[in-house]
Amino acid sequence: MKIEKNILTVSEAACVLSCSTHVIYRLIHTNALGAYKDATGRPWRIPEACINDYIASRISNTAPKK
Numbered sequence: 001m002k003i004e005k006n007i008l009t010v011s012e013a014a015c016v017l018s019c020s021t022h023v024i025y026r027l028i029h030t031n032a033l034g035a036y037k038d039a040t041g042r043p044w045r046i047p048e049a050c051i052n053d054y055i056a057s058r059i060s061n062t063a064p065k066k
Contacts, residue, residue, distance in 0.1 A: 006048050013046045017054075027054070 005012070013033075014021045024046075027033035034050035037043070 008046045008051065010044050013051060016051055
């Protein structure tokens with residue numbers, strides 16, 4: 001999937017990953033998904049690279065064992 005933005009909000013990340021915002025917050029708080037808040041304390045921001053890393057980790061964890 002091609003993501004058109006470099007930084008996503010929680011709701012945008014939920015759309016990309018086809019899950020709820022609650023799941024995204026849980027992934028952030030368990031460090032399964034990288035995210036940050038800037039110095040102004042704005043809502044969570046999720047870099048595109050972190051989304052791609054999360055997807056790659058899920059694919060490698062579900063690959064059949066040989």
